[in-house]
Amino acid sequence: MMEIPSYFRLVNRDWTVLYESEARIRELSEEDEETHGLCDPVKAVIYLARELDQYPLAYKRHCFWHEFVHAIKFANGEDNHDEEVVDRVAGMIQQAVESFN
Numbered sequence: 521m522m523e524i525p526s527y528f529r530l531v532n533r534d535w536t537v538l539y540e541s542e543a544r545i546r547e548l549s550e551e552d553e554e555t556h557g558l559c560d561p562v563k564a565v566i567y568l569a570r571e572l573d574q575y576p577l578a579y580k581r582h583c584f585w586h587e588f589v590h591a592i593k594f595a596n597g598e599d600n601h602d603e604e605v606v607d608r609v610a611g612m613i614q615q616a617v618e619s620f621n
């Protein structure tokens with residue numbers, strides 16, 4: 521079982537994973553959609569909602585991978601991300617990583 525990291529390094533940048541309330545993440549995202557995560561490429565921070573503790577762990581991990589894919593895309597110089605693609609790729613990474621064990 522993979523633990524969600526607190527830090528990771530991506531293209532020579534140190535990213536931090538922080539936990540905030542869903543309401544705070546919504547505020548930070550400046551979008552009016554319900555979200556359990558946020559990727560901030562300026563601060564190099566992935567925010568995950570504290571409320572995710574009430575969901576199955578697999579879903580929490582999926583949310584991490586989803587934001588992680590956003591981080592990769594930002595690191596790759598892409599600023600507009602297709603959410604469907606991001607989510608599908610996140611699912612694939614999760615499946616592969618969980619098959620390592």
Ligand SMILES: [Zn+2]
Nearest residue numbers: 586590603606
């Ligand atoms: Zn997204």
